[in-house]
Amino acid sequence: MSDCLFCAIAAGDIPADVVHADDDVVAFRDLNPQAPVHVLVIPRAHYANAGELAAADEHLTARVLAAAASVARQEGISDAGYRLVANTGDDAGQSVHHVHVHVLGGRSLTWPPG
Numbered sequence: 001m002s003d004c005l006f007c008a009i010a011a012g013d014i015p016a017d018v019v020h021a022d023d024d025v026v027a028f029r030d031l032n033p034q035a036p037v038h039v040l041v042i043p044r045a046h047y048a049n050a051g052e053l054a055a056a057d058e059h060l061t062a063r064v065l066a067a068a069a070s071v072a073r074q075e076g077i078s079d080a081g082y083r084l085v086a087n088t089g090d091d092a093g094q095s096v097h098h099v100h101v102h103v104l105g106g107r108s109l110t111w112p113p114g
Helices: 005-011 050-056 057-073
Strands: 017-023 025-027 039-042 082-084 099-103
Touching: 005 025, 005 039, 005 057, 025 057, 025 082, 039 057, 057 082, 057 099
Parallel strands: none
Antiparallel strands: 017 025, 025 039, 039 099, 082 099
């Protein structure tokens, strides 16, 4: 989608601090981090939210989650623990309507978050 911020990041049209990229997925640091490690993992293909992605492409859904786990290992937070968050819809706080998974860690994360 031409007006999608994350599509533009995935295409390299908008710069980002990319920590992982492959044919299917891009991961980059959040501009407003909520934890010492806060990385967004997105599919290159546009899907509005997690439900849409899961219904359309199970393989790509798995690739996004595998990339999130890889980012956690790369960032050194996999052993201590990390949180994956996929906000779906406005009421859940999804502000960019291109599915993305937040990888959060590097400190103790309380529950519930909000």
